[in-house]
Each structure stands twice: as C-alpha cells, then as structure tokens.
Amino acid sequence: MEFKSIISHCKEYGFIYQSSEIYDGLAAVYDYGPYGVELKNNIKQYWWKSMVQMHENIVGIDAAIFMHPKTWKASGHVDAFNDPLVDNKDSKKRYRADQLVEGYCEKIENKIKKDVVKAQKRFGDSFDEGQFRSTNQRILDRQAEIDRVMGLLGTHMKNGDMAGLKQLIEDLEIACPESGSRNWTDVRQFNLMFNTQLGNIAGEEGKLYLRPETAQGIFVNFLNVQKTTRQKIPFGIAQIGKAFRNEIVARQFIFRMREFEQMEMQFFVKPGTEMEWYKHWKATRLQWHKNLGVPESKLRYHDHDNLAHYANAAVDIEYEFPFGFRELEGIHSRTDFDLTSHQELSGKKLQYFDVEENKNYVPYVVETSIGCDRMFLAQVSLALQEETVPDANGKESTRTVMKLNPAVAPIKCAVLPLLKNKEELTNAAADVTKELKKSMNVQYDEKDTIGRRYRRQDAVGTPYCVTVDFETLENHTVTLRDRDSLSQERVAIADLPKIVGGKVGMENIL
Numbered sequence: 001m002e003f004k005s006i007i008s009h010c011k012e013y014g015f016i017y018q019s020s021e022i023y024d025g026l027a028a029v030y031d032y033g034p035y036g037v038e039l040k041n042n043i044k045q046y047w048w049k050s051m052v053q054m055h056e057n058i059v060g061i062d063a064a065i066f067m068h069p070k071t072w073k074a075s076g077h078v079d080a081f082n083d084p085l086v087d088n089k090d091s092k093k094r095y096r097a098d099q100l101v102e103g104y105c106e107k108i109e110n111k112i113k114k115d116v117v118k119a120q121k122r123f124g125d126s127f128d129e130g131q132f133r134s135t136n137q138r139i140l141d142r143q144a145e146i147d148r149v150m151g152l153l154g155t156h157m158k159n160g161d162m163a164g165l166k167q168l169i170e171d172l173e174i175a176c177p178e179s180g181s182r183n184w185t186d187v188r189q190f191n192l193m194f195n196t197q198l199g200n201i202a203g204e205e206g207k208l209y210l211r212p213e214t215a216q217g218i219f220v221n222f223l224n225v226q227k228t229t230r231q232k233i234p235f236g237i238a239q240i241g242k243a244f245r246n247e248i249v250a251r252q253f254i255f256r257m258r259e260f261e262q263m264e265m266q267f268f269v270k271p272g273t274e275m276e277w278y279k280h281w282k283a284t285r286l287q288w289h290k291n292l293g294v295p296e297s298k299l300r301y302h303d304h305d306n307l308a309h310y311a312n313a314a315v316d317i318e319y320e321f322p323f324g325f326r327e328l329e330g331i332h333s334r335t336d337f338d339l340t341s342h343q344e345l346s347g348k349k350l351q352y353f354d355v356e357e358n359k360n361y362v363p364y365v366v367e368t369s370i371g372c373d374r375m376f377l378a379q380v381s382l383a384l385q386e387e388t389v390p391d392a393n394g395k396e397s398t399r400t401v402m403k404l405n406p407a408v409a410p411i412k413c414a415v416l417p418l419l420k421n422k423e424e425l426t427n428a429a430a431d432v433t434k435e436l437k438k439s440m441n442v443q444y445d446e447k448d449t450i451g452r453r454y455r456r457q458d459a460v461g462t463p464y465c466v467t468v469d470f471e472t473l474e475n476h477t478v479t480l481r482d483r484d485s486l487s488q489e490r491v492a493i494a495d496l497p498k499i500v501g502g503k504v505g506m507e508n509i510l
C-alpha cells in the first residue's frame with residue numbers, strides 16, 4: 001500500500017495522531033491512539049518476553065530519562081553526537097548536509113533503475129540484470145559517480161570536515177529542493193541532544209540532557225545489577241524507554257521522530273569473545289523478526305563501513321519500508337568504550353571479577369538496539385493490504401485488512417450480536433465478551449450491519465470475530481470468523497477461550 005494511504009489509515013482508525021494537532025501539530029512528534037497503543041504494547045511485550053523472560057541470563061531495568069550530565073560527556077554525546085547542518089539562505093530551510101549528498105546519489109541510482117527496467121522490457125526473459133549492470137557503459141559511469149561521491153562523503157564525515165562537505169555540495173551543484181537556490185550557509189555541526197535546566201542550580205552545572213539513547217542508563221547501572229542479581233558473564237541488561245533526538249530533518253512519519261522509544265539490550269562478555277557474541281545476536285535478532293512473520297525478502301543486513309568511535313563491528317537490520325530499505329535495528333560491538341569512559345570520569349570501578357580467570361576486567365559489550373516506533377511502522381506497512389474478497393452475497397468487493405500476526409494484534413477477538421435491537425442476542429453477546437475479556441483484549445460491537453462490522457475489525461487487524469445469533473440461544477454455539485481465510489466455523493461458547501486463546505497467544509511466536 002502507498003505510504004500516504006498507510007499514514008491516513010493510521011489516523012482514521014485511531015492508531016497514530018499528530019501531536020497537538022489542534023495547534024497544527026508539532027513536527028516529528030506523534031501520539032498513539034487506542035489501537036496504536038495496544039499494538040505498540042504488544043510489540044514491546046514480544047520483545048521483552050523473548051529478550052528478558054525467555055533468557056536466564058538477561059534481566060531488565062527501567063532507568064530514568066534524566067541522568068547526571070557527566071554521563072553524556074563520558075559517552076561522547078556532548079562532543080560527538082552531531083549531524084552536519086546547512087541552511088539555504090533563500091528558502092530558510094534547514095537540511096542535513098550528508099542527506100543532501102545522499103539525495104544526489106539517490107537520483108543517479110533512480111536513473112540506473114529506470115535503465116534496468118527499460119532493458120528488462122526490451123530483452124524479455126533472456127534479460128540478465130547482473131550482466132547488464134556490469135557491462136552497460138552508461139550504468140558503469142553512473143555507478144562510478146555514486147561511488148566517488150559516497151567515498152568523499154564518507155571521508156568528510158569521518159574527519160568531521162565541514163568545509164569539505166560544503167565544497168562537495170557546491171561542486172555537485174546541489175540546489176535546495178524547496179527553492180531551487182544554491183545559496184547555502186557554511187555547514188556546521190549540530191548537536192542532537194535536547195537540553196534543559198535543573199531547578200536549583202544555575203549555569204552549565206545544572207544543564208541536563210534528555211537521554212538520546214537508553215543504553216547509558218544500563219552502563220551506569222552495570223555493577224548495581226550484576227551484584228544484586230549475581231549474574232555471571234556473559235549476561236545482558238535490557239530496557240525499553242523513551243529517547244530524544246533533535247533531528248534536523250524529520251520526515252517519513254514515525255520513522256524519524258524527535259521523541260521515540262527504544263528497546264535496547266547490552267550484553268556483557270569476556271574481552272576477546274565479543275565477535276562470537278556479535279555473530280550470535282546478529283542471527284538471533286533477525287530470527288526474532290522472522291518469527292513474527294516478516295518475510296525474509298523484506299529484511300537484510302547492512303554492515304557499517306564507517307564505524308562509530310566506540311565500535312569494532314556494527315550491522316543494521318534493514319527493513320523494506322514503503323520508501324525503501326532503511327535501518328530498523330542496530331547490532332553493535334561496543335568494546336569496553338562506555339564502561340571504561342564512565343570509570344575514568346566517575347572515578348568508580350566498573351569491573352567484573354571473573355572467578356574462573358581469577359581476575360578483574362572491564363567487560364566488552366554487544367548491543368542490540370531497535371526503535372519501537374520503527375518496528376510499529378514496519379508491522380503496519382507489512383500488514384496493511386487491500387484485497388478483493390466475496391461479500392455476503394457472493395459478489396466481489398474490496399476490503400482493507402491489516403494482516404497483523406494475531407499475537408500483536410490490538411484486539412484479539414470482536415464479539416458481535418447479529419442484531420442490536422434483540423435483547424436476547426445483545427445479552428448473550430455481552431456475556432461472551434465478559435468471559436473472554438478475562439484472558440484477552442476483546443471488543444463488543446453492535447452498530448451497523450454485520451458486514452460493516454467485519455470490515456471495521458479487518459481494518460484494525462482483529463484476527464477473529466465471534467457472531468452471536470439465534471442458534472446461540474438454542475445450543476450455546478457461535479460462529480467464529482477468521483480474518484485471513486474468511487472461513488466461519490461453529491464452536492461452543494465454552495470452548496472459545498481455549499480455541500481463540502490458542503490462536504492469538506504470544507507463545508505461538510516465542
């Protein structure tokens with residue numbers, strides 16, 4: 001489905017609203033509606049269960065958003081958590097200099113793709129894309145240009161060379177997409193952390209940051225957790241929580257937000273074993289996505305060429321969003337960078353005593369970090385479909401259906417009395433609802449025709465609908481409709497919790 005339609009569906013059906021919409025919204029900040037919050041909670045629960053509760057050697061914490069300001073000095077965020085900012089003097093629009101250059105390359109890439117499609121049509125079945133790409137001179141030239149420009153971009157970014165970036169933008173004659181003007185300011189570093197001030201201390205001393213990642217709350221608590229849980233290395237600490245980044249350009253709906261939620265796990269290992277664990281978590285995390293039903297073709301690894309200052313290996317799990325493959329999750333081998341920096345700046349030892357080795361050391365860390373909101377967007381864009389199905393009279397009709405995995409669907413089962421003005425039916429349906437609510441999230445709905453009610457449940461991803469009709473009053477059975485196959489079976493009310501519960505439970509994907 002088109003990205004625009006996904007966004008409007010999310011709003012129309014109460015998944016996501018723009019923040020403070022009545023005041024024309026706040027850019028890149030969003031609120032989750034009644035269905036959205038259920039889906040998001042279920043995604044978090046799936047992560048928490050598989051990460052924390054299914055592992056003997058991973059425990060959870062919930063650290064505060066505010067941390068001592070020195071935390072961010074030690075982590076490198078005060079000095080290095082920057083994006084290159086450039087303003088267009090005519091349109092007054094702000095851009096990330098690296099994204100302008102990437103956009104330039106994306107345009108060339110699109111031209112290559114067009115040529116490939118054209119050739120595909122021309123050559124038909126005998127077309128070999130690999131061969132075409134490696135022999136067609138125009139494509140080779142274009143690819144060489146992309147490689148050259150991306151190479152320069154990588155070097156300038158790595159060296160923090162802002163003048164080099166400005167020169168690159170000028171050399172490539174990149175114009176402001178808004179005004180078409182090439183009248184740029186100098187490129188300068190822009191720190192992405194939001195800050196605020198403690199009430200009782202003035203000046204730099206009282207400067208607080210809203211955490212830009214949850215990981216640091218784990219690092220500073222490393223010894224607290226290790227000692228109080230008596231975990232032995234290797235072990236992990238997991239956390240779900242809000243993070244804040246003052247993104248320069250925030251586009252693409254909830255893909256890039258200024259306030260978002262992360263699900264992070266730091267796995268502490270013996271130095272020298274980190275590559276083994278890096279491989280382990282790389283594979284485990286991909287499998288987590290597949291277990292939820294994300295097809296392999298929609299996922300891919302992207303190894304980092306330019307490693308962050310703290311990493312000795314890093315990979316993204318990319319997902320094919322409606323606007324292309326983008327980072328959904330990162331797996332980073334962070335070495336002992338964070339613990340060592342905190343140790344130095346705080347003057348407190350952050351070491352582990354290894355009984356087997358009979359020595360102290362600062363553990364190495366392998367991190368898995370996924371954005372909850374990006375996972376939400378990935379799930380909705382995968383699940384939302386339009387399809388042609390037979391209606392109640394057997395005629396073809398289109399329906400919008402969200403084929404979410406039942407384990408994460410906001411509502412597991414809807415209970416629908418066939419008619420709303422027959423008290424026997426509504427009472428019986430209310431009783432079924434009350435019973436089912438004990439074990440799952442259920443919705444009672446009596447408004448409109450039964451066909452319309454089915455469609456409404458399809459649109460929010462409800463995997464099962466139970467219809468209470470006149471036969472129910474005679475033999476205590478109901479019809480159970482399956483969202484995907486549209487099949488209907490007659491089942492006893494007494495069996496519903498077991499039958500539906502068995503189909504929608506989280507245990508099916510763990």
Ligand code: ATP
Pocket residue numbers: 213245247254255256257258260261262327328329330369370371372373374
């Ligand atoms: P990007 O390159 O897209 O800015 P990143 O490499 O800065 O992402 P990390 O610092 O590795 O991201 O953060 C871990 C995860 O947090 C990302 O994989 C992503 O899912 C999520 N995330 C990061 N920034 C945002 C944001 N602004 N909005 C929503 N999710 C985000």
